[in-house]
Amino acid sequence: MKSVTLHSPATIANLVCGFDIIGLCLKEPYDIMTLEWSDQPGLTIEHIDGYGLPILPEENVAGGALLALMRELEPEIGMRLIIDKKIMPGSGLGSSAASATGAVLAANRLLQHRFTNEELLQFAMCGEKIASGVKHADNLAPCLMGGVTLIRSIHPLDVIDIPSPELFISVVHPQIEVKTSDARRILKKEVPLRSAIKQWGNIGGLIAGLMKGDHDLIGRSLEDVIIEPIRNILIPGFEEVKSRSLAAGALGGGIAGSGPSVFMLSKNHDTAVAVESEMKAIYSRMGLDAKTYVTSLNSEGIHITHEAA
Amino acid sequence: MKSVTLHSPATIANLVCGFDIIGLCLKEPYDIMTLEWSDQPGLTIEHIDGYGLPILPEENVAGGALLALMRELEPEIGMRLIIDKKIMPGSGLGSSAASATGAVLAANRLLQHRFTNEELLQFAMCGEKIASGVKHADNLAPCLMGGVTLIRSIHPLDVIDIPSPELFISVVHPQIEVKTSDARRILKKEVPLRSAIKQWGNIGGLIAGLMKGDHDLIGRSLEDVIIEPIRNILIPGFEEVKSRSLAAGALGGGIAGSGPSVFMLSKNHDTAVAVESEMKAIYSRMGLDAKTYVTSLNSEGIHITHEAA
Structure with a gap:
């Protein structure tokens, strides 16, 4: 194998009551990344998007993750990474997690699956640390594994796949x-x-609702009494987005990651589109530029589009 | 229908990380209760056990629950309740919940299922309040419904049945x-x-582990970093029971309800018996009288043994 190209998707961490522990994977947007062998030892990074992200490996999120992986290898290898980032940095949708996870998954394909998923997450966490200063895995795990994931524990890392029914997601990024x-x-x-105690009732309810495919229970459990009441002040229009989305039929939702994007889950596509309209109308009236879109739960995670021998 | 006799089982609330929200139903012990129509309006209660519990309806847990139910009925009816309590009061094994739940379920059979499970729980909570001063449902729900239950919310009451694999339970009551x-x-x-956050990771893991039938995950999730470190000082020998039970193969466990009983979950009966031996040895060496037994998860809940027309 000489090169791998893949789609590394956006994710939503801090899933309402599941602060720091529950995340889900989105079908869109996704970064496009290509990793190739190079004759020169070491790592070079190229960004073909316009975000002006650092390309020095030790300052780049994907680079930090790959360097952690490469430290485990002997002899030293050479790799070249090309990133076309589509997930806007700072949107709250796991942009750095997509970089870190996509990079280490691509490397593992080139290395014929030498590392386990858990090892890949450990490497990717070294990348996440460059972005946020903290090693966390709640965006990395759903990006790598797809679907909904629970980080039961971070030390030691214990990631649980949570089966889920189909879900549609409306996102607004003020x-x-x-x-x-x-x-x-x-x-x-x-x-x-x-x-x-209230929060842990809701977490139990959310996990049970997802695994039972019980949309009503999912909706009743999408309540955060601890983080959201503090953080929602950072996001103009948050309460209105929430109340009008619920009125339009959304199951519930909240702040994506640490914001500023806000997401709402719906049982079907039509409802998610109606919710998106409400989101658009709110920010249009406020005169605040906001991007909106509708996507769905991505049960696959990172998607390999091309491999060349 | 003129009379109903039933077995109302012991339960374990505060299931390790699930303080106030997760409970499970035991096969044994259980109270034996008979409720009969009476020509005299009002309620009379008779205890044929030796615990000396109050028999004035408004001071008796089963009585308080039945009076709450009877207030919803017109015209006033007459009932006679006979309780043979086998679950020792104050053991932490849901003795009062068994009284309250058994009484209202029996009444509902006599009344041809006039009330929903949720209404029965509301009546039973009025009985629990007599015992502990608080309306809580985390023993009542598993007693009524069997298996493992999650109280997602108490206001409004939202009880979720959590599917579980077979589990064996060793109990020690110092x-x-x-x-x-x-x-x-x-x-x-x-x-x-x-x-x-650590606790809610474990709650999510416990619910997922039960629903997946993944005993390892159940075991890893049976960790309480909030309540147990404070309450374990009330129970002599607690840490030793825990460490030796885990060494003997238990999945995990903790304080039953608010104690003093301690329980341990095991994947099979043999392990549960080995755990019971450890429990016996510890208290025997300490010179503290302690009752031990092994039972299993009761998926049925209250069991009707006799109905007479």
């Missing part, structure tokens, strides 16, 4: 900046036990 | 008293967000 570090800083370090 | 009110009072009102 064109404002929310820094992950700010979104983290405003959280309280202590939470009331009563709220924690 | 003969000490732990008051539910004391066990509640020592809890902290605030918990660290980091611990809450």
Whole structure:
């Protein structure tokens, strides 16, 4: 194998009540990445998108992940990575996770599956650390495995695949900046036990609802009493998006990752389109530029489009 | 129908990480209860066990539950309840829940299923309030429905049945008293967000593990970082019971309800018996009287043994 090209998809972490633990994979958007063997030892990175992301491997999210993987290899190998990023950085939709996960999965294809999924996630977390300063896996796991994933534990890493019925997702990305570090800083370090209990009821309900394919239960469980009431102030229009989406038939939703994108889950495509219309109308009236789209749950995760020997 | 006799089983609430939300139903022990129509309006209660529980309906747990149900009926009816309690009060094994739930289920049979399960739980909660001062449903729901139940929400009441593989349960009841009110009072009102996140990862893992029939995942998820580290000081020998049970092959376990009983889950009967031996040895060496037994998950809940027309 000389080169691998793949689609590395957007993901939604912090799935409402599942802060830091539940994420899901989207069909769209996705980054297009090609990784090739090179005769020169070491790693070179090229971005053919217009986002101006760093191309020095140790400053680049995909680069950091690949370097972690390459440190496990002997003798030193050479690789060249070309990234066409379609997931806007800072949107809250797992842009850095797509880079990190796509890069290590591509490398593992070139290396004939030398590493396990868990090892790949560990390498990818080294990339995520460059983006957010923290090693977390709640975008990486759904990007790699597809569907809905639960991070039961981060030390040691324990990722659980959660079977889910088909879901449609409406996303609105108001064109404002929310820094992950700010979104983290405003959280309280202590939470009331009563709220924690409410939250864990909803987490249990969400997992059970997904596994039973019970959309009503999923909807009832999509409630976050701890993070959302603090973070929603960072996103103008949030409460209106939520209430009008629910009125339009959405099951529920919340802040994607640490924002500023907001997502809503629906049982069918028509409802998701109606929800998208509500989202558009709200930001249009506010005079705030916002991108919207409708996609669906991606049960496959990263998709290989081309391999050349 | 003139009378109903049933077995109302013991239950374990606060299932490790699932404090206040997850409970399971045991095959044994169970209370034996008979409810009969009476020509005299009102309710009389007779206890044929030796526990000296109050028999005035408004002071009796089963009585409080039945009075709540009877308030919904017109004209006033007369009933006579005979309780042979086998679940020791104060053991942490849902003794009061068995009384409250058994009473209202029996009444509903006499009334030809006039009330829904949810209504029965609401009546039973009025009985639980007499025992603990709080309306909670985490013992009532598994007693009524059998198996493992999740209380997603208490206001409004939302009880979810969680499919589970077969499980064997070793129980040790050290003969000490732990008051539910004391066990509640020592809890902290605030918990660290980091611990809450760890707990909700385990709750998600436990629900997924039960529904997948994945015993390893169930075992990994049976960890409580919030309540157990505070309450375990109330139960002499707790840490040793836990470590030796795990060494003997138990999946995991913890404090039953608010104690003092301690339970351990196992994948098969032989392991559960080995765990029981460890429990016996520990308290025997400590010179503390302790009752132990092995039972299994009761997927049926309350069992009707006799109905007379």
